[in-house]
Amino acid sequence: MNRFFTNSSLRHAAALLFLISPAASCGNGGTDERDDVTNPLIEDQSTGKEDTGYLNMAGVETHVTLESDIEAPSYEIFDAPTNLAQFAVTDLRKRMEFYMELLAEDTATTDRVEWLVNGDWISTSAARSVDVKKLTHFRLPRVNAVILNRTAENLTAGQVFTAKVPAKPYSVMEDAGDSCAESDSHISLSQSVYWYLWEPEASGCKAALKDMTVTVDEVLPQNPPSYPEYDRLWEDKVLTVVLVYGELDDGTDIKKDYNWGNADRMVTWLENAGFAEEPDPPLGRRFGKTVGELKEVVDIYFPDVFGGLTDYANFANWQRAVSDHEVVIYLGHSVLGSGFAYDRAEYPSFYQIFLIGGCLGYEYYVRPVLAGKGGWEKVDAISSIVENLYTEMNPVSGAFMAKLFWGYEHEGKAKWQDIMAAINNKLGHAHFGVSGARGNCFTPEGSRCGAGQRFESAAATPIPDNDPQGIISTIEVPASIPIGALSVELDITHTYAGDLQVILSHGETDTILWNRAGGSQQDIRQSFTPAVFNGTDAAGSWKLRVTDQAAQDSGTLNKWVLVFTPQ
Secondary structure (H helix, E strand, O other), X not given: XXXXXXXXXXXXXXXXXXXXXXXXXXXXXXXXXXXXXXXXXXXXXXXXXXXXXOEOOXXXXXXXEEEEEOOOOHHHOOOHHHHHHHXXXXXXXXXXXXXXXXXXXXXXXXXXXXXXXXXEEEEHHHHOOOOHHHOOEEEEEEEEEEEEHHHHXXXXXXXEEXXXXXXXHHHHHHHXXXXXXXXXXXXXXXXXXXXXXXXXXXXXXOOOEEEEEEEEEEEOOOOOOOOOOHHHHOOOOEEEEXXXXXXXXXXXXXXXXXXHHHHHHHHHHHHHOOOEEEOOOOOOEEEEEEEOOEEEEXXXXXXXXOOOOOOHHHHHHHHHHHHHOOEEEXXXXXXXXXXXXXXXXXXXXXXXXXXXXXXXXXXXXXXXHHHHHOOHHHEEXXXXXXXXXXXXXXXXXXXXXXXXXXXXXXXXXXXXXXXXXXXXXXXXXXXXXXXXXXXXXXXXXXXXXXXXXXXXXXXXXXXXXXXXXXXXXXXXXOOOOEEXXXXXXXXXXXXXXXXXXXXXXXXXXXXXXXXXXXXXXXXXXXXXXXXHHOOOEOOEEEEEEEEEOOOXXXXXXXXXXXEEEEO
16 A cells, blocks of 8 residues: 655655664653563563554545645756655654654655646656646645644544645755754755655745645555464464564764664664574574474574665665564664665565664655565565654564564564554554555455465456557446455556556445556566455456556556455
8 A cells, every 4th residue: 555756856865864873853752661671572572452444543544636736947847746746745754643654765756746737637657748838737636644642633634734835845955044943953954855854834934835735545444453473473383483683873982883782782682582692693693492393583683784775785684684584673873765675675485574663754754664575465564654763773673573472472472563563552652553464365264365265367468558548448246246455466467567556446446456556677477455445245247457657668458357255
């Protein structure tokens, strides 16, 4: 359910570390957990408060459309919408209730922007042949967002929010100086990072402002209880976890770094919970614990093993963490606009869980993990929607592992709802959520996917190039099936997946499965779990419309399948 966009200006700030350092804006405050936080790994995990819906205890997941006028130099015009959107994201986030997901490296997003020209909305592909002077108003549809607290109450499709953005985003530093920026002792204000420090409500703000509208397209339905895919974790009877502690301080003695102390503290927690250190680990330090026929292995990488998301010299160590472990926990700096480590890594084919401990992980780092794994059926990802405190690193990791280990040892009885409740209760807030859990197959009673009823269309149909009408393929479901969950399997060959839009329709309900994502990747062969049909009846006609919305590339709808799990 996560599809988000780019900001070219961030690439100029790719080496700027931020957010979880003790000197950083999200690093100060709080009490040192080395003094007073209890060890989650030895707390009772047998009970847990249950939650539903988007797995964040205080919020709902939505799709929204951003729309605004735009003023930019002609050579920046096609990157300008997503650059401007960064200011809107900051403005909304500071209200503490509205969070939109972004991704600086998602080069396909520029092509998702639509432009209003002569009263008609046209694609970016078509806009490239239009006089740039006519490109003054845009919209970016179906952006993922999480809405929390009071704003989430009674939220409905069609609601419109506004965010204050600069009328001239490319000259805001020159026009306004620091008058519209929040001061930050760790980040030097410049044009390239102004969006992050954006404070349009500041007294004396000199920038000309305008509104960007944010319209709620749909409020995603609450999903039924879901679980990590324990059956896959049980396959070899060994659960492998790695905690990667990045460097936080700017000092020269790495062993005095704050995160070195965090890693030492985690070692103590593991030993107190019955884990024993094992000799000759591949990297870092390794701890193991056996429970019946099952084993749990935890590797700890100290800051000298991998220093952070732009540690190019030690990237091979990060690659080893990703390649060799079922659970990957990163605890360290985030980087403005650079997901180098997440974006460059080669991801294994087995199921994994990622805990993205860097600040604003939801906005920036969920998407490259999803792209690397090739679909939600292979990964679940925990991330924070705000700047989290450096003092929260061990509590969130410990609470997560404790509940996951308990479920691993007790027939898979710990739901994702239980795990997220344990994290949120430990921290005292709901800033962390999990993506990808909707539609997971495992339940303690058996696979909800394996029991599904399957209907398919295998009539190969060419997709006409650059044709807004596209093709429609129909599957008839002859009998009543109350839908508990739906999986849609697509097999499409195409030379440029970023040209394609795929819409599934049943009755009066439409949902977009693929919306010009993937850029230059070839083919779409993956499963989707649109929850919008849950609770309805499957009987009747199901229509799949596939359209190619740009010239030059072609493809074929080979097969598509509906798999229904009854309620």
